[in-house]
Amino acid sequence: MPKKLLTIEDLRFAAKKRIPKLAFDYLSGGAGEEKNIYRNRASFDNILLCPEYIISLPDREQKVKIFDHIYNGPIGISPMGLANLIWPKADTILAKAAKKRNIPYILSAVGTSSIEEIADIAPNNTWFQLYVPQEEHICFELILRAKQSGIKVLVVTVDVPYPSKRLRDWRNDFSLPFKIKPSLIFDVLSKPQWLTGTLKNGTPRFKNLIPYMKDAFKGKSLSAAQILQASPNLDKALLKRIRDEWDGPLVVKGILSPKTALVAESCGVDGIIISNHGGRQLNSAPSSIEALPYILEVLQPKTKTFIDSGIRGGEDVIKAFAMGAHYTFSGRSFMFGVGALGPLGGEHVLDIFADEIDRILAQIGCPDINVLDQKFIWPPIK
Numbered sequence: 521m522p523k524k525l526l527t528i529e530d531l532r533f534a535a536k537k538r539i540p541k542l543a544f545d546y547l548s549g550g551a552g553e554e555k556n557i558y559r560n561r562a563s564f565d566n567i568l569l570c571p572e573y574i575i576s577l578p579d580r581e582q583k584v585k586i587f588d589h590i591y592n593g594p595i596g597i598s599p600m601g602l603a604n605l606i607w608p609k610a611d612t613i614l615a616k617a618a619k620k621r622n623i624p625y626i627l628s629a630v631g632t633s634s635i636e637e638i639a640d641i642a643p644n645n646t647w648f649q650l651y652v653p654q655e656e657h658i659c660f661e662l663i664l665r666a667k668q669s670g671i672k673v674l675v676v677t678v679d680v681p682y683p684s685k686r687l688r689d690w691r692n693d694f695s696l697p698f699k700i701k702p703s704l705i706f707d708v709l710s711k712p713q714w715l716t717g718t719l720k721n722g723t724p725r726f727k728n729l730i731p732y733m734k735d736a737f738k739g740k741s742l743s744a745a746q747i748l749q750a751s752p753n754l755d756k757a758l759l760k761r762i763r764d765e766w767d768g769p770l771v772v773k774g775i776l777s778p779k780t781a782l783v784a785e786s787c788g789v790d791g792i793i794i795s796n797h798g799g800r801q802l803n804s805a806p807s808s809i810e811a812l813p814y815i816l817e818v819l820q821p822k823t824k825t826f827i828d829s830g831i832r833g834g835e836d837v838i839k840a841f842a843m844g845a846h847y848t849f850s851g852r853s854f855m856f857g858v859g860a861l862g863p864l865g866g867e868h869v870l871d872i873f874a875d876e877i878d879r880i881l882a883q884i885g886c887p888d889i890n891v892l893d894q895k896f897i898w899p900p901i902k
């Protein structure tokens with residue numbers, strides 16, 4: 521492990537030096553005053569684990585089974601749109617890491633690699649994340665493409681009924697194609713590795729959406745992508761039709777309230793991802809880990825409950841499992857890794873998580889991540 525890159529925060533710091541400000545702000549920023557991003561971290565930090573010793577623990581297990589697939593670790597990669605803008609080839613770097621280390625990689629509908637490309641790289645590890653655009657036929661065509669590519673798990677993101685107010689992007693005049701101005705030229709020239717990679721690989725495009733974009737820029741227009749990303753018509757009836765169309769496991773992402781969780785469950789989904797989109801949608805939303813107990817209370821045990829938003833290390837994964845989550849995901853942790861280390865970044869992040877999880881399981885006297893429960897949270901249950 522590189523000596524100075526021991527934590528996700530170290531990677532964030534290193535990535536910031538290599539990614540242009542415009543793209544780093546897009547990656548790091550959130551909705552409004554970004555209180556939700558801080559709340560995500562504060563909520564995890566406020567949970568304590570219960571140290572337990574005098575227990576024989578020669579090995580600790582991290583494998584987790586979801587939807588009949590045994591993954592090597594308890595953390596997967598959340599979908600991130602425009603990944604290749606943040607770092608050249610980020611989508612494929614992450615898909616390769618997911619395949620090699622056998623964890624799930626969720627490709628975004630507004631990703632910069634196509635469903636077909638990514639499914640080819642990581643056939644058993646790619647999940648596909650769908651937005652439900654106003655023009656319904658696009659949604660069902662994307663579902664068909666995912667099916668034909670052999671994708672097994674479909675994730676429908678529901679927390680973008682309308683684009684949120686991301687102040688950093690607005691202040692930076694963030695758009696695609698780029699608005700060329702002196703500050704942008706200075707910004708990209710000061711990040712030579714990013715610039716060389718981007719010149720070599722070409723301007724990132726919304727590869728999944730090119731056939732449906734009426735823009736003149738052949739899939740490069742951010743505003744066209746935002747129209748396709750917002751899901752203003754998504755209701756229960758439409759979710760049920762998606763359910764009918766998709767034979768495999770169906771997961772709904774972006775749930776924070778028990779009421780919405782119950783609606784999703786009543787449509788026959790197999791799982792949900794409790795998520796506030798990494799603080800990118802609603803400034804005054806609860807953190808995901810705060811929402812978790814309320815949601816678990818109402819859902820049937822057979823509905824798989826996953827979580828993301830704010831997870832930045834092994835402790836957070838352990839806390840989420842101990843609170844009842846069946847799996848965890850992170851977005852930015854992985855992208856900070858790729859920004860800092862390029863092709864080695866995805867696996868390096870997985871190394872950090874695996875190492876921290878193993879050490880923490882030893883500290884709390886737990887032989888297997890799958891047996892974590894409330895007993896491992898402080899204060900001790902009598």
Ligand SMILES: Cc1cc2nc3c(=O)[nH]c(=O)nc-3n(C[C@H](O)[C@H](O)[C@H](O)COP(=O)(O)O)c2cc1C
Nearest residue numbers: 547598599600601628677797798829830850851852
């Ligand atoms: C740069 C970026 C792009 C994102 N794009 C998408 C997307 O296309 N679809 C989606 O469902 N969520 C998207 N998200 C949200 C992530 O899937 C995930 O919920 C979030 O990153 C988790 O929080 P974390 O970054 O604190 O780990 C994006 C997040 C980031 C940071």
